Amino acid sequence: VQLVESGGGLEQPGGSLRLSCAASGFTFGSYAMSWVRQAPGKGLEWVSTISDGGGYLYHADSVKGRFTISRDDSRNTLYLQMNSLRAEDTAVYFCARGLRGSYYNFDSWGQGTLVTVSS
Amino acid sequence: QSALTQPRSVSGSPGQSVTISCTGTSSDVGGYNYVSWYQQHAGEAPKLMIYDVTKRPSGVPDRFSGSKSGNTASLTISGLQAEDEADYYCCSYAGRSPLMFGGGTRLTV
Numbered sequence: 001v002q003l004v005e006s007g008g009g010l011e012q013p014g015g016s017l018r019l020s021c022a023a024s025g026f027t028f029g030s031y032a033m034s035w036v037r038q039a040p041g042k043g044l045e046w047v048s049t050i051s052d053g054g055g056y057l058y059h060a061d062s063v064k065g066r067f068t069i070s071r072d073d074s075r076n077t078l079y080l081q082m083n084s085l086r087a088e089d090t091a092v093y094f095c096a097r098g099l100r101g102s103y104y105n106f107d108s109w110g111q112g113t114l115v116t117v118s119s
Numbered sequence: 120q121s122a123l124t125q126p127r128s129v130s131g132s133p134g135q136s137v138t139i140s141c142t143g144t145s146s147d148v149g150g151y152n153y154v155s156w157y158q159q160h161a162g163e164a165p166k167l168m169i170y171d172v173t174k175r176p177s178g179v180p181d182r183f184s185g186s187k188s189g190n191t192a193s194l195t196i197s198g199l200q201a202e203d204e205a206d207y208y209c210c211s212y213a214g215r216s217p218l219m220f221g222g223g224t225r226l227t228v
Contacts, residue, residue: 044208046218104218105155109164
């Protein structure tokens with residue numbers, strides 16, 4: 001199982017970024033996927049989850065209306081569209097796979113991509 | 120909603136046992152048997168150690184165990200080893216929220 005995030009970088013407040021997570025080594029379409037972030041020196045914060053098949057989307061209140069999770073099973077890729085970025089969105093963003101049959105137990109993680117929101 | 124409450128740090132000697140607590144409310148920890156624990160070494164991604172309160176993923180040593188009483192979940196590590204030194208995070212399903220992490224506990228061995 002391998003998860004590789006990309007798309008992070010420096011963005012100004014109010015700007016947009018799209019994160020990607022390329023998956024390999026498993027049947028991507030059969031698993032729920034999530035994004036979890038970690039601000040520098042801080043703890044983990046769940047951001048978003050998408051069900052296997054993409055029919056159900058869940059977002060934390062802190063990002064609701066600004067971030068959108070999506071997936072392309074034909075490309076084995078998970079996305080996070082991040083709009084109206086704020087300084088408090090600065091964090092390492094991890095993509096994570098849910099245990100088979102579970103949305104919220106994350107058994108595989110990528111190494112993360114750093115998003116910095118600053119002017 | 121506030122994060123689940125964990126002690127900031129715990130410590131133990133090699134071979135000893137330590138327990139890390141995770142306190143929530145009846146809306147999260149106390150309301151569901153969906154508590155998980157993650158280990159994170161510095162500069163690395165988290166690793167799932169316990170899920171559904173007591174279950175261990177394959178490959179996790181049986182020195183790691185989980186339990187819950189009321190609104191408080193616990194992770195116990197027995198036979199402490201140097202490589203157990205890491206940050207530990209609890210996580211609970213919280214219904215409408217729907218997922219909350221604890222603030223993290225630094226374990227020093």
